[in-house]
Amino acid sequence: MNIAVTSPSFSNNKILQEEIYKYFPHSKLNLEGKRFNQDELIEYIKDSDAVIVGLEPINEEVLNQCKNLKMVSKYGVGLNNIDLEECKKRDIAIGWSGGVNKLSVAEMTLGYMLMLCRNLFVTTNELKNGIWNKSGGFQLSGKTVGVIGVGHIGKEVIRILEPFGCKILVNDIVNQDEYYAKNNLTEVSKEEIFKSADIVTIHTPYDETTNNLVNKEIFEMMKKSAFVINSARGGIINEYDLKIALQENKIAGAAIDAYLEEPPTDAELLILPNLICTPHIGGNSKEAVEAMGMSAIKHLREFFKV
Numbered sequence: 001m002n003i004a005v006t007s008p009s010f011s012n013n014k015i016l017q018e019e020i021y022k023y024f025p026h027s028k029l030n031l032e033g034k035r036f037n038q039d040e041l042i043e044y045i046k047d048s049d050a051v052i053v054g055l056e057p058i059n060e061e062v063l064n065q066c067k068n069l070k071m072v073s074k075y076g077v078g079l080n081n082i083d084l085e086e087c088k089k090r091d092i093a094i095g096w097s098g099g100v101n102k103l104s105v106a107e108m109t110l111g112y113m114l115m116l117c118r119n120l121f122v123t124t125n126e127l128k129n130g131i132w133n134k135s136g137g138f139q140l141s142g143k144t145v146g147v148i149g150v151g152h153i154g155k156e157v158i159r160i161l162e163p164f165g166c167k168i169l170v171n172d173i174v175n176q177d178e179y180y181a182k183n184n185l186t187e188v189s190k191e192e193i194f195k196s197a198d199i200v201t202i203h204t205p206y207d208e209t210t211n212n213l214v215n216k217e218i219f220e221m222m223k224k225s226a227f228v229i230n231s232a233r234g235g236i237i238n239e240y241d242l243k244i245a246l247q248e249n250k251i252a253g254a255a256i257d258a259y260l261e262e263p264p265t266d267a268e269l270l271i272l273p274n275l276i277c278t279p280h281i282g283g284n285s286k287e288a289v290e291a292m293g294m295s296a297i298k299h300l301r302e303f304f305k306v
Helices: 014-023 038-045 060-064 084-089 102-117 120-128 152-164 177-182 190-196 216-221 239-247 286-304
Strands: 003-005 050-053 071-074 093-095 144-148 167-171 199-202 227-230 253-256 275-277
Touching: 014 286, 038 060, 050 286, 060 084, 071 286, 084 093, 093 286, 102 120, 102 152, 102 199, 102 227, 102 253, 102 275, 102 286, 144 152, 144 190, 152 167, 167 190, 190 216, 216 239, 239 253
Parallel strands: 003 050, 050 071, 071 093, 144 167, 144 199, 199 227, 227 253, 253 275
Antiparallel strands: none
16 A cells, blocks of 8 residues: 655654554655645645645645545544545545544643743743843632633643642533533633633634634633633634734733644744744644554554554
């Protein structure tokens, strides 16, 4: 079988290289770390029997050029970059497992919370520039945290927050009354979360229902001392509205790991002192990379029976 791997982090991992070559010796890996545009992606995968993809868009135009494609195996957890309906029309199988990187993302989210609350990011950068700012922020313990999206990652964030004794407000489209009661969580509307929480962290997919979920109107209703975190997908927070909110101190700060355009190009946003911005690394801990890669290979092995 001809297997193409698009993800640079998968392709350059020695353990994953050994594993995929063991079962699929003719695999093509993205060893140069190429970030493909659509034409380049088509050229790279057009003759493949299967692909392992990260964030690359597998849409109708791409699928039209991939006549041999039998399977798309996901390296990661989000499926919003894969046109599932078009794959179904072509009888292309999808390999996917939820939650394989949940601890990696949840730990980073907790790190964001501590950095924002205790003013670690701002004071570190100021000290590097000769400013001795003794403002130590406030403790995370006992604060109100709003979790929007209570799936694999949202639940992991809630689990690792337990020692901090936070009041946790939750919102999800799925009824989870038993889980909420067992974990002393309070289910409220999204609006109530934005109005009441000291920290709002978002762990939803990106689709038409979550596009620009956090926008100018939302920032107006949040507390001026509040923080918002997006370690999910770009487009959930309106980046222009976030920039204005941070510039005008509508909220105290934010942390984002995912962007509508990657890499992001809005320098005015990225240089803001009250914004922590990371290059979509939430699921890229060493352990998560290997777990996601092994999962993607497992789906290929099961499909091709090797």
